Structures are given as C-alpha cells and as structure tokens.
Amino acid sequence: MSPTDYSPRVRALFAGPPCAGHLPEGPGERRRGEAGSPEQGAWVVFEARVVAGRVGEAVFRAWGCPHVIAASALVAEWLGGRPIGEAADVDVQALAAELDLPPAKLGRLLIVQDAAASLASLGVPGR
Amino acid sequence: MSPTDYSPRVRALFAGPPCAGHLPEGPGERRRGEAGSPEQGAWVVFEARVVAGRVGEAVFRAWGCPHVIAASALVAEWLGGRPIGEAADVDVQALAAELDLPPAKLGRLLIVQDAAASLASLGVPGR
Amino acid sequence: MSGPASVYLDYAATAPVDPRVAEVMAECLRGPAGNPSSVHPGGRRARARVERARAQVAALVSAAPAAIVFTSGATESDNLGVLGAARAARDRGRHVVTSRTEHRAVLDACRRLEREGFEVTWLRPGVDGRVLAEQVAEALRPDTVLVALMHANNETGVVNEIPEIGRLCRGRGVLLHVDAAQTAGRIPVDVETLGADLVAFTAHKLGGPAGIGALYVRREPRPALDPLLFGGGQEGGLRPGTLATHQPVGFGLACEIAAAALPVEEPRVRALRERLWSRLAVLDRVERNGAAEPSVPGILNVFFAGVEGESLLLELEGIVEASSGSACSSARAEPSYVLRALGRSDAAAQASLRLSLGRFTTAEEVDRAAAALVAAVRRLRALAPEGAMERVA
Amino acid sequence: MSGPASVYLDYAATAPVDPRVAEVMAECLRGPAGNPSSVHPGGRRARARVERARAQVAALVSAAPAAIVFTSGATESDNLGVLGAARAARDRGRHVVTSRTEHRAVLDACRRLEREGFEVTWLRPGVDGRVLAEQVAEALRPDTVLVALMHANNETGVVNEIPEIGRLCRGRGVLLHVDAAQTAGRIPVDVETLGADLVAFTAHKLGGPAGIGALYVRREPRPALDPLLFGGGQEGGLRPGTLATHQPVGFGLACEIAAAALPVEEPRVRALRERLWSRLAVLDRVERNGAAEPSVPGILNVFFAGVEGESLLLELEGIVEASSGSACSSARAEPSYVLRALGRSDAAAQASLRLSLGRFTTAEEVDRAAAALVAAVRRLRALAPEGAMERVA
Ligand SMILES: Cc1ncc(COP(=O)(O)O)c(C=O)c1O
C-alpha cells in the first residue's frame, strides 16, 4: 500500500463524509447510479431523489480508498439541488485539484464520475 | 601487521631487555655470531666474551618484532657463564613456550638460534 | 495529538529497540574510536566487544561463534546465502527450490538466479500457508544444489516443516538456506535441529538495531559461498567492510535479552494474540490468513470481508500501527503476493491486516486495538455498497 | 593505566563519532519503532528523518538528494559502483582501468571482474603516489567501460588528478567511479567538479557511525548499475533491506557538521600535520611516503629507516594509536601494498607508520606523540645491529 499523505480536505471528508448512506423515504423519483468494482479499486453507488428534474437529495455508498470516499461524498453533496442532467458533468479535474489527488489515482475518480453520470443518463429507479 | 597479543613475559623483556647493546672492553676472547636479515623478518647479532671456554658476558643486538627482541635477550642472558660450545644448544621449543610464541613466528626463533649457534661454531672475533 | 498513544502492532516489520540495547549502543558511540581491525588498544577493545557480541548472537541459535558472519541485515544474509551458495555450486548443478511466499530478499535473489541460468522450482504452500517436506521431496532433482525456505512467514507467521526438510536435504547432499528473520528470538531456533547449512536473521526484529544481521554458515561441512562483496577480508572473507562496533554490540545484547525472555514471552505473546483474535471474531466474516498453528507467537493476519485496505489503515491512523501486506514491500501498492499465493483475491489481500505483537505489547493495548478495529470495520462496511461483504471476499 | 590518555592518530582508519552525532543516534534508538518503509506514523517519521539525512549527505558533496544511495559503508559503495557499473556494461566492453594503490574494496572488486572475463589495466603511481590523467589517457581503449580511481589514498593521503580524469572519461563516454572515503568531509568534494558518475564515501571517516555509507549515482546521464543485493526495492532498487533510521541520521548530521567545520578544520589539521612532521624530522633518515601535496590534511605517512614495524607499534602502545599500513588490511601481516607500489621494500614498508590526524587532535597531542615517536625510534635503532639504518631502507 502506497504511503500516501492525505490532504486535510480528504481527511475531513473521509472522517465525516456528508451524504453517506441510504436515501430516506420521501417524495419524487428515486434514481440509482453505480460504477466500478472491487477489482477496479473503486466501487461507487449514488442514489438520488429527483423532484421536478432537480436532485432533491443525493447519497453515496463507496468501497475504495479514502480518496474515493472523499470524492463520492463531494459529488453527492454537489448533486443536491442541481438539474439531474448535470450529474453527467462531474468535473474530474476540479475534483482532483480539490482533493490533491495523486495522479496514479485518477482512474478511480473516473469511476466516481461514471457512477454519477449513470445516475443522469442510465439512472435506474432506486430500490 | 597481525594484531598480536603479547604475553607479559614478552612485554617485560621487550620493554627492558637484559644484555642489550655492545660488549664493553674487558679480558678474554671476543666472539660475534650473526644470523638473519631484514628480508627474513629477523636479524640478530650476539657478542660474547669467552674466558677459559666459558662465556663471561654476552650481549645482543636485534632488528625484528618484539618476540625476536625478547628471545634474543633471553638467549644472551642464558649464555652468561655457559661453556661456549653450548651456544649451539638453544632450545627453541622451550624458548617458544616461555614466550608464548605464535606458531607463525617459529621461523624467527630459528634465526635467533642460528645467531647463537654461529657464536659457538663459526664465532669470529668481535670487533 | 491527544488521547492515549497509538498501539504498535507492527513487530513483524520492526520491533522497538530494547532500552538496554539503546543504552549500550549509545555508550559505544560515545566511547573512543576503534576500528575492530586495528592493532592498537582502541581497535582491540572494539574487537573484543564485537567478538563478545558474536558469541551472544551465536548462542541465540545454538551455533558456534565462528559460524556467525555479520551482515547489514537479513536482506543481505538472504542474498549471501542464496546467491552465494548457488553461484558457488553452479558447476555441480543449477536447480534451486524455494517457495512463492518467501521474503522478497529470497524471492528476488532466486529470480536473479533464473537470469543467471538456474532453474527454480517455486513451491506453493497450501491455504494454511505451510510448505511441507513432501513438496520439497517431490521437487528435489539430481541437479538441485540449494533449497531456500523460510522458517516462519513474515506475513502469516506460519512455521514451515524445516527440520524434516533439513533431514531430506542432508540426505541428498543439497544445501538448505533458512530465513529465520521472523523466528530468531521469538521461538526456539537451533541450527542443528533445523538441519540448515545457512540461516539468515536480523537484529531489528528482536529488539536490536536495524542495519545489522547475521548469516549462520555451518562449519562442518562448510558450504562454499561466493561472496557478494570484496575487500578487506573481514568476516572470514565473506563480508568485508569496517565493522561498526555499536551495531553488533546492540545485536548481541538484544539476542541475549531475547533468549532469556523467550520462555516467558513466547506464551505471553501467543496468549495476547489469541485475545486479539477472539475480540475481532465478534465481527461477521473475519478470517485468519494462514493456519493458526504452528506459528510464531506474535503474528495475526486477518481478512476483513467488505472493507478496503487503504481506508482501513487511514481509519486506524493514530490508533493502531499495523501493516497491510508486509512493511518491507509496502512501498508498492500491490496486494500481498503471500496472501495471493494462499488463494486470496487482490481485493481480499488488500482487505487484510497483519497485526503483529511483541515484547512490549500489553493486554490493555490489545483490547484498545481490537475495539478500534471493530469500530473501523463496522464504519467502512456501513459506507460500502450493499453486497460488499460478499464481493470483497 | 596511569599517565595521560594515548594520542589517537588513526583518523584515516576511523574517526571518533562526534558527540552530537552520538546523541542524535541515541535519541533515535530510544524513540518509538519505525520502519522507514511502513505507512503508519512511526514509519513516516522514520522516513522523514532518513530523507533529511539524505539531503545532508548529498549537500556535503554538492549532489541532489535523489542521487544518494545509502549502503553499509564505502566497501559496499565501492563494490556496487565498480561491480555494478562494469557488469551492467559488459555487453558494451570489458576493459576497466584502476590503480595498484586503490583500497582493497576497489582492488578486490577489480580482481573479481578479471575472473568474470574483464581485462583490468592496473596503473602504477609515481613515487609521489599520484595517478595522473595522462596515465589514464594512455590506458583508455575503445572497449573501456569504467575507470575506478580514488580521490585520495588512504595510506599516503595523496590526492589524484580526478577532475582532469573526469573530463577525460566524459569525453570518451567512459564511466568514472571515485572512492572519496578519505576526502569527503576533509577537503571540498563536489561531484560536478570531480566529473564522476559514481562516488563512494562512508560515515565513520568523518565523525559518523561505522556501518553506513553512500554511493552517489549521477542522475543525468544515469549510469546503469547491476545491483549486488535483491529484495524489497528500497533505495531505488539499488540497495534493498530495511534502512536503519539511526544510521543515516547519524551520517547526515556528521556530514552537516563536517561541511560547516571544513573551512576551519582543513587548514588547522594541515598545520598540525606539518608540526608533527617537523618534530619527527629531527631524526636522521625519516622520509615521507608519497608527496606532501596535494593531499588531504590529516595523513602523514613516515618511513623510519632501521626500525621494525611491529616493535615500533608495541613501543608506542598506550602512547600513540596509529596504523602500520592501513587498518583495513592490518588483519594481515603483509607489508602495505600501497607503499610497495610506491617503490618501498617490504621491510621499509613495515618500518612506516601512517599517522592520521583529525577533528579532535590538538597541538599538545601532536607534540606528545612526536616526542614518543622520536624516543621509540631512537631506542629501537640503538637495539638494532649496526648498519640497520642502511639495510632497512
Ligand atoms: C522473513 C524476512 N526475511 C528478511 C527480511 C529482511 O530483513 P532486513 O530488514 O534486516 O533486511 C525480513 C524483514 O524485513 C523478513 O521478515
């Protein structure tokens, strides 16, 4: 395991990630986006409640390194209030910069991006 | 140079060797015995004054390691009062034992023995 | 940082230096200069201390002091044993037997031998992590010159059947190199009982300093070794270089202390390890990697289904210091090849922790570490997508 | 023992550890365990200290920290440089140039290369002990892959024309390995000025601990090196094994202290050496072995006609600690091959002493040592057969 030094931002998000867990019951359409797998080093699920084309609330569940968890939390938070279509527009570069991401981990961020994008385009109704 | 540990006997003889130096003037026949060379690792000269077939006084001069100096001193001392013929009878084994001689140095003791023996047989008048 | 100090559970990577060892080394360093090869009194004093240390090191493994060659650590000892013995024997045969779960020092030395024209048989242990004598028996060939196997594995702590393998090798005239880095000072190690010709170990796993190790080289019959380094002729020509007095002196004292403490420490540490395991076993889907016994007392390797290794380590930061995979190879991000050889998937290998206990580990620390581990695993599992416990397995 | 302490004049063999270095090392050893390769905080702390030390070591020779590989000492650095570079280049050519007056680590590594099919040209310095650039120029061939020469000789202190030789090598695309064990910390050493691709040095000659050294490996162009040891991938794959934190930390601080002290120490030690020489020159038939300049400040090698080396050393026991020949080879009874190469007879080489001064040497000590030496030589000459002064010459 590479001796990574995590940025304070990553540490804070990892220690207390916003929007973690399951979507509570509520009105609107439930959507679910998923990407990755343990074999790929990151596996991310987003769930969102969409009301009038906008994300009312989004949550994530992730298996992966601290950067994956931090990024998933940031994306879930960012989704809140946005038009659902914008879930496809996660800015990986900005995310990487915000998290001070080691370049070797960029692939994992793409998985987070994919999971969010699938919420927009291929989003299947949540359970 | 081999890190030799010298016995107390060798140390004492080396620090204050009896019979070192030149034969003072005096009565009787002066004899000189010599053996070895710097190339051989030991070079020893004995001088003795012989009165009535016996060694009146003997001295040594030696170039060599502490064992050579110690052995030469012992032999010069031992010679005093003996029939000159016995100068050929230096007991190398006894000497080696007395000095706790490392086996590798036995050859040097033979040079000391040779120098004494030449005093007996081939002894040339001292200067 | 507030709160209690973190619990050090990485004794298999490196053990804290015993305070008495640190003290004697400091005294050595403060003392007058002395090159053990010099003739003057400073040199002689240094040499006497080094020789005393050699006797202490030898005693730990029941060897003659003259059979101990000081090296810079087990990595060098393994290289000298494996490369040295095989290269010296290359005219007799070019086949070497080892296992896939050796430390990299042996593994990479054997790979090097392959590039030099040797053929290497790579034994694979069972899921219990043991390499058995019968596997070695099957692998031996008329041109086998060397068997290189570890006494205990540094990741799982599992002990191999070395005495049986030793008898087998001796019967066939094959040299046996044993990496005892994880066993020396932790369980009884006797070079005769092992039947080994070459035994590698290191100070920093048993309370001594890093940077000094030893290779036991049997005296009769004495295996021919092609040295790795050439120079001043020190260590019987096998290992030149000015010997650092403080390093062997620290190693020697550490060996003496470890030998004296062993009868008490071995059961104590073993009991603490089982206490740790029983407290972790309250979790669903945790498994030991490798057999529980026979093993060195202080290593517990646990697989936590459903978690990710790097996150687990960060979760434990400041609370528990442990290794994911072996510390020696943790500069790489690859999953442990040892756990892979035992049949674990990449993700499962990464979701495993080596928790290693030792001399200064207490029951209170074990309980604190266990509580932190249980909480960490529960939190990460809760964060993970449903099904993670089944998919990371 | 009564009387004042003996005068230590064996700095070229090993220098006393600076008390500040001993202190920081002791503190390291007392601190919490930490394997610099581990991820947890103990490991990270250890790594940070090691990297700071690397920068300190690099600064002493004006190198980039990334160009420094830690080894177990100059013996290993020399072996890694010489064997490593030549073996890696064996498909380009198999000719190596070195001198007869190298340290055994280089000498024996080159002999090993001969056994591996290399051809070695052994340059012989003049009576002044210097290897000149023109000798190297003559020796270079189209198949030359490596020149290995020392910066200063460990017995005579004489400095070779390395910068010129470096330019020559670079012009021909030949690698240059420089053994700077005797110069690092004693005279300015700048890897760029030397024009070297590989530079070996060691902590224990400059106030650090024994058992740790460094090999500078140029970054651009980076010479290919075939490693001697295989394992955990530490030190950029060139030198595996758990790095001992206390050792590089001590080395680093020693380098920093030596670099800061150099402008004052170099002229001070040089003046003390000349004071020693002037006090010995009252004797008949004493000669310096090798040129007085250019030289490292602290080495004076003196031939005393008419005396025998072992007796001279015993005579000085407890009064002066010095070496007859180099300490590194003093485990052998052979006369110094360096002095032999400079044209001295066996006996004359043995009747020579290397008196080496350093950091803690004082004028009072120099005077005391000189008085003892003069008395010892006079007594042994008086004990010797007449003509000894002429025959041992
Ligand atoms: C089994 C085993 N062999 C060899 C080594 C290497 O030892 P060292 O760090 O002393 O080079 C280690 C630990 O690092 C080990 O656990």
Ligand SMILES: Cc1ncc(COP(=O)(O)O)c(C=O)c1O
């Ligand atoms: C010129 C030279 N090279 C190499 C060495 C070997 O250094 P180490 O003792 O660190 O192996 C020494 C001293 O011993 C030396 O003087």
